[in-house]
Amino acid sequence: MSGVSDSNPGSRSSTRVKICGVTRSADRDAAVVAGADAVGVICDVPVDTPREVDEETAADLLDGVPPLVTGVLVTMPDNVDDAVELAQALGPDAVQVHGGLSPSELAALGRRLSQDIVVAVDADADDVGAYADAADALLVDSVDAEGGGGTGETHDWERTRDIVDDLDVPVILAGGLTPDNVAEAVETVRPFGVDVATGVERVNDAGDRVGGEKDHEGVREFVSNATREVTTA
Numbered sequence: 001m002s003g004v005s006d007s008n009p010g011s012r013s014s015t016r017v018k019i020c021g022v023t024r025s026a027d028r029d030a031a032v033v034a035g036a037d038a039v040g041v042i043c044d045v046p047v048d049t050p051r052e053v054d055e056e057t058a059a060d061l062l063d064g065v066p067p068l069v070t071g072v073l074v075t076m077p078d079n080v081d082d083a084v085e086l087a088q089a090l091g092p093d094a095v096q097v098h099g100g101l102s103p104s105e106l107a108a109l110g111r112r113l114s115q116d117i118v119v120a121v122d123a124d125a126d127d128v129g130a131y132a133d134a135a136d137a138l139l140v141d142s143v144d145a146e147g148g149g150g151t152g153e154t155h156d157w158e159r160t161r162d163i164v165d166d167l168d169v170p171v172i173l174a175g176g177l178t179p180d181n182v183a184e185a186v187e188t189v190r191p192f193g194v195d196v197a198t199g200v201e202r203v204n205d206a207g208d209r210v211g212g213e214k215d216h217e218g219v220r221e222f223v224s225n226a227t228r229e230v231t232t233a
């Protein structure tokens with residue numbers, strides 16, 4: 001039987017945590033203080049999302065990510081040249097690609113950039129292995145029809161667990177994660193890392209989620225619950 005240990009509440013598992021879709025420096029800093037390993041900034045995506053920022057804001061947000069935390073550019077390029085140009089302009093530590101680039105285009109992107117490439121794939125896709133070969137890490141998400149993320153929807157975690165078991169590449173679990181479900185998700189999937197956007201957004205007095213604004217307590221809870229040491233008794 002397994003469970004979350006309370007014998008050493010100060011210990012944390014090795015699960016990496018990325019807080020994505022940060023649009024404000026205060027939210028970026030709150031993620032860092034909470035212990036996030038990576039902060040994602042979304043720029044140049046064709047989907048309508050409150051988490052997208054313009055290039056100047058993206059550059060400022062990424063520039064303020066401190067040493068030992070990974071600043072990730074999240075983008076949906078039309079082609080390799082556009083992705084190279086944006087990454088070179090913004091200077092992130094890593095680039096997360098959603099959308100239509102093929103495995104060979106991703107491999108070409110990786111050859112032209114010094115940064116690690118994280119590719120977002122749908123958990124149900126049948127060509128996940130080809131993407132894994134072309135990138136440095138796989139982000140298994142519940143993507144929308146255009147390949148974008150931020151859906152707030154979970155997928156079949158057992159399927160992602162199979163991907164973790166079958167492929168020799170770091171797998172980051174995303175899609176509908178929240179402070180309430182992330183511990184179970186980590187226990188089920190055993191991913192290299194977890195990634196959240198909508199699940200840690202602020203809720204206003206009317207009970208509506210405010211897209212693009214993080215709930216700092218939610219961010220703290222998410223990191224804590226994602227990284228609690230799990231023991232097998």
Ligand SMILES: O=C(O)c1ccccc1N[C@@H]1O[C@H](COP(=O)(O)O)[C@@H](O)[C@H]1O
Nearest residue numbers: 020049148149150152175176196197198
């Ligand atoms: O968040 C977005 O709006 C977005 C738009 C385009 C590409 C990626 C996007 N977000 C990524 O999707 C995952 C999962 O989001 P959620 O937790 O289900 O809301 C998120 O971590 C981002 O990497």
